[in-house]
Amino acid sequence: MNGFLALLAEPWSLPFMRRAFGVAAIVGLVCGVVGVYVVLRGMAFIGDAVAHSAFPGVALAYAFEGNLLLGGAAAGVTTAVLIAFVSQNRRLKEDTVIGVFFAFAFGLGIVLVSTRDSWTTDLSSFLFGQVLAVDTADLWRVAALGTVLVAVVLALRKELVAVSLDRETARASGLPVLPLDLTLYVVVTATIVMSLEAVGNILVLALLITPAATARLLTERLWAMTLLASVLGCAGSLAGLYVSYAYDLAAGGSVVVVLTGFFALVWLLAPRHGLAARARVRRGRKSVHMTGPRASEREKQARMFTDSGDCGRGETSLPSAGRPRST
Numbered sequence: 001m002n003g004f005l006a007l008l009a010e011p012w013s014l015p016f017m018r019r020a021f022g023v024a025a026i027v028g029l030v031c032g033v034v035g036v037y038v039v040l041r042g043m044a045f046i047g048d049a050v051a052h053s054a055f056p057g058v059a060l061a062y063a064f065e066g067n068l069l070l071g072g073a074a075a076g077v078t079t080a081v082l083i084a085f086v087s088q089n090r091r092l093k094e095d096t097v098i099g100v101f102f103a104f105a106f107g108l109g110i111v112l113v114s115t116r117d118s119w120t121t122d123l124s125s126f127l128f129g130q131v132l133a134v135d136t137a138d139l140w141r142v143a144a145l146g147t148v149l150v151a152v153v154l155a156l157r158k159e160l161v162a163v164s165l166d167r168e169t170a171r172a173s174g175l176p177v178l179p180l181d182l183t184l185y186v187v188v189t190a191t192i193v194m195s196l197e198a199v200g201n202i203l204v205l206a207l208l209i210t211p212a213a214t215a216r217l218l219t220e221r222l223w224a225m226t227l228l229a230s231v232l233g234c235a236g237s238l239a240g241l242y243v244s245y246a247y248d249l250a251a252g253g254s255v256v257v258v259l260t261g262f263f264a265l266v267w268l269l270a271p272r273h274g275l276a277a278r279a280r281v282r283r284g285r286k287s288v289h290m291t292g293p294r295a296s297e298r299e300k301q302a303r304m305f306t307d308s309g310d311c312g313r314g315e316t317s318l319p320s321a322g323r324p325r326s327t
Contacts, residue, residue, distance in 0.1 A: 051192050164184070
């Protein structure tokens with residue numbers, strides 16, 4: 001027991017580990033909160049697209065010996081804004097537009113990188129993460145940006161849910177869909193860029209999606225999903241760093257493996273939506289006469305996201321079907 005406690009305490013005696021724990025905790029929390037809206041919108045692909053669209057900006061900054069994170073942020077935001085504008089065309093589905101820009105940006109990044117003969121540690125750390133190398137300034141910068149991102153998401157949570165679940169109905173309801181799309185895309189981009197030092201460009205999608213997807217299996221309420229996703233993201237990031245320190249493994253990869261382990265356990269054992277629970281339900285249906293057709297997934301979601309914290313005097317948040325309820 002004493003040995004286990006010593007192992008838990010040992011990393012905190014090292015300044016670089018304390019900074020790494022701080023950055024990992026903040027990044028995990030912010031990715032959990034923002035990831036909820038990515039999962040609800042079914043736009044996991046946008047996380048991958050934005051992460052890879054940052055690549056040409058990084059490659060360009062690398063070629064001209066500039067700041068890699070600033071280059072990546074500029075390219076990511078530019079791509080996110082273009083996707084938001086082009087996806088307003090109703091003839092094109094959002095994932096189609098994302099795929100076009102994703103392929104172009106990554107191809108452009110490869111072309112730019114191929115113009116240089118060698119890779120540096122900076123470019124490698126962008127791809128794979130280097131959370132153990134962050135300094136105090138990085139920690140404070142991540143904390144400040146994370147605070148702003150969470151504040152924006154929480155302030156616009158109702159509008160973002162409405163647009164995430166059904167953009168056309170939200171547009172018909174008078175919501176400013178384009179500005180909300182732009183806001184969500186920019187928030188996702190900033191979250192991804194902020195997370196690059198922790199897990200790198202290649203693994204950042206897992207940090208954005210996995211905690212929210214895990215929470216989605218555990219709860220039917222939006223506020224609870226947001227809280228759970230942030231806790232899971234923070235806890236998984238810290239646990240991954242402990243695993244990395246104890247077994248001398250890559251920090252970013254360890255974080256992703258731990259988060260995926262959380263997801264696998266919940267997928268198996270979640271009390272209502274886990275594999276075991278669904279198997280019990282299927283067995284029960286064999287002896288129970290079902291009346292009427294099964295509800296569609298949209299109809300199920302319409303009953304799920306009634307946030308008691310936002311209801312006030314009978315007021316409910318926009319349901320998953322995207323249709324506003326009268327108050």
